[in-house]
Amino acid sequence: MKRRILTGLLACCLSLSLALPGFAAGAIPSPGEVSQVVTALGVLDGGSGGDLELSRNVTRAEFITMALKASPNGDQVGEASTSPYPDVPYTHWAAGYVEAAVAAGLVTAYSDGTFRPDNPITLAEGATIALGLLGYTAEDYSGAYPTPQLALYRSKGLDQGVSAQRASDSLTRQDAMYLFYNLMTADTREGSVYVSQLGYSLNAAGELDLVGLINGEMEGPLVASGDWRSSIPFSLEGVTVNRNGTISNLGAIQENDVIYWNQSMRTLWVSSEKVMGIIQSLEPSASSPTSVQVLGRTYEIESAQAALALSDLGTYGVGDTVTLLLGRSGGVAAVAGPSAVKNELCGVVTETQRSTYDDGHGGTYTADMVTILATDGSTYQYQWTANYLEAGDPVGVSFDAGGSVTLTHLSSSGLSGTVSQDGTRVGDRRFADGAEILDVTGSSAVKIFPSRLAGLNLTRDNVTYYSLNGSGEIDRLILNDATGDAGQFGILIRMDDTGDDWSSLYSYEYDLGGSVYTLPASTTRFPVSLGGIRVVGDPADPDRLYSLNEVKADGVSGSTLRAGSRSYTISDQVVVYEYRDRQYFPSTLDRVQELGLSLTGWYDRPENQGGRIRVIVAR
Structure with missing residues (x-):
């Protein structure tokens, strides 16, 4: 048992299938x-x-072995050098632990001098x-x-x-x-x-x-490549696999996934998150980097392997295009070239920009860049020379043998139909295992799972693009606001008409999860009233504002809000406020329930169209 803390993991939120609670001393857990x-x-x-x-x-031999493994130096017990007892020869499987226990004063012999290991x-x-x-x-x-x-x-x-x-x-x-x-x-x-x-x-x-505790007892990271299974120090038969926070299986682990494991728990934790882009900086220096900036974001370096690859002793430097393989904590576990991503990707453009970059040799260069959120949930950035892509566009990405990139604007598809109640098919088309789905609203997008679409009727307007695998199953799907989950939700605090007899000007003030925005002197009269709203586009300069539908809640049970004879599903990202002294204060659902406050919910659309309770106000 290793008494060490895996760098960068202690502060992260544990992405386990085991949503582990804490157990207070005195309680008796299951x-x-x-x-x-x-x-x-x-x-x-x-x-x-x-x-x-x-x-x-x-048995006594088993128990003393457990006791030594529960001790501070339990991982340092080796083979026995002598036979500690007549009935525990040095060849006995537990002889090393029994010998160590004798030395530590934890056990003594019976009156006849024996240990009786099998009793x-x-x-x-x-x-x-x-x-x-x-x-x-x-x-x-x-x-x-x-x-x-x-x-x-x-x-x-x-x-x-x-x-x-x-x-x-x-x-x-x-x-x-x-x-x-x-x-x-x-x-x-x-x-x-x-x-x-x-x-x-x-x-x-x-x-x-x-x-x-569990992070500290976790081994890794290991990059899935070649015969990676032989690097795991135990049999993988019957192991539990958790991939990206979801129970999975060994067959779902793909090339360049990042793997962690715990032998005693017989569990693998796997991350497939990747970021592809140009290295913009290495901090504090290229000789000993602890973080790397790509896509304008800084990523902590998690492993010695990644630090070496990004240092001046390694393969990559500022100005190079790389794929960062991210670990469970979101840090860089390993680094690979552009070809580490799939030969083909598809996704949605989230940003286009022209920026100046350090060339790594004391100079700079200027390039047009396009940032893409792919259906696999990862973000990629490429140098962009085409002028026909803008935020919100569906795009395909392909690579040649040398790593050169081609971007293609994807055309709309002809897929439509009702998603089955178990979320396994659209009409007659099945979803492939691990199907990748994006739902896009304007320039915002969110990765969802097939189960989120259960029961929804997808029209041609909802489906921007899809692809099929070799079995004719849907493996990638880009949707146009099918669920509303990519929207931004909050509360409209104030709305004023500030115009004169000749023209009307409108001002709006709204809160989105604790961030307050003011839109003064707009010529647009958005169809909104005070209360829950949805914002489309840049919240500081929105394309549209919509009012949500209000319901007075009788109570909340789990993820369901009850109002009269009806029930409404609460969004996983529900925005909750407490209204006090004519002000809105961000809160949590647990808190407002504990306080016994009166709740008002706001939903965006009927549930059979993907609707959810998006905002809750407690008074």
């Missing part, structure tokens, strides 16, 4: 929740098939070993064994979730799992929390920092 912690630490191992066998008894371990024995990890020795107990040991074991809260009650009861593997979980939040003899010895901490509520 076995599934506890196993995530104990297996992440490497204390419990499910073997090649991943079965933890929680119902069977744990089930009893509660009294397991509790005494766990207390030994906390720093307690025989000198700390008064009275006949095991009465004082079990009293201290219970006072430390080590018994939570453990089914064994009597000293002679055998511990199951589930009992052992709970015992080691409880150990992490227990105080040592010196008064520090035990998990701090492993390099982790508790938060102010006394909860395990699971994000830090």
Whole structure:
């Protein structure tokens, strides 16, 4: 077990399929929740098939192995140099752990000098070993064994979730799992929390920092290339694969994906995020870069491999076109050439600009650039010589063998039909596994999944472009405002008519999630009234403003707002305000529910057309 923190990962939000909560000391979480912690630490191992066998008894050899793995130097236990006991020869699988446990004073022999490695371990024995990890020795107990040991074991809260009650009861593997979980939040003899010895901490509520814990026990990054599977130090049979925050499978891992893993959890976390563009700067210097700027954005460098590739000792420098392979934290895990992206891409233009760039040799050059959000969710930037592309245009990108780029304006498609309720097909056309979908509104676009389209009727006006794979399934799809998810939503605070008898001028003030914009002296009378609105285009100079539809909420349950006999689905990006003293203050749905405030919801369109509750105001 490695006691280290993976650079750049601790601060990130954990993109796991396990949406892990924190567990307060004293609470009894479920076995599934506890196993995530104990297996992440490497204390419990499910073997090649991943079965933890929680119902069977744990042997003395197994328990002492778990105890050593739960100790600060558990990853440094090697093979035994001697036979620690007559019945534990140096050739025994656990001999190294038993030898280390003897040296640490955690175990002693039976009166006949044997260890009895295959015997089930009893509660009294397991509790005494766990207390030994906390720093307690025989000198700390008064009275006949095991009465004082079990009293201290219970006072430390080590018994939570453990089914064994009597000293002679055998511990199951589930009992052992709970015992080691409880150990992490227990105080040592010196008064520090035990998990701090492993390099982790508790938060102010006394909860395990699971994000830090699992990130810290994660290996990688590894770039999927060639025979990458042989670089993972365990069998991949039956592993859990989480790709871009979604449960997936080994077959979905593609060339140049970035992979992390935890052997005990038998889990792979995979990121396919890429950014392609020209290196604009390296900071603090090209000799020792810690960050790189591409597409006007700065990316922290996550790995030594990427730092070398971008340094003056490596392959790439300022002015070169590269593909940054991004890790789970959004940092640069590796660097590749332009050909690391697919031979063909499609997406939507998000920006065109002319800029001046450092050529890396003391000079500068000026180039027209086009920035594209592709259907794979990644952003790419290319030098642009054509003059017929503008923000919002659908575009195809292709590459020749030398990495030269060709941009093509995509023509509209003829696809239409109703999306099935399970989100697997449009009319007679099935979605391919991993189908890539963009929904575009003006110059804004958002990546969505087929399930988001379930039940929607897509017209030809909704579908800008699609492509089929070799099986005739839809693999890429660009939509025109089919769901509204690419829109910007907020609250219209003020609207005034400031004109005279000869002409009318209008001024608007609106808040979009905490950012306030003022549009003074506009000649356009937008069809809006005070309340929830949708903004299309640049919020400082919008193309259009629309009013949303108002509903008075009777309550909220999960992601549903109830109003009378009707229910409305709440957007994942719902904007929430508290209205106090004639002002709107950004808030959260959890907070306004806890306060018991009266809620008003605003939705953009009927739900069978992709509509959602976009704005909630609490009073």
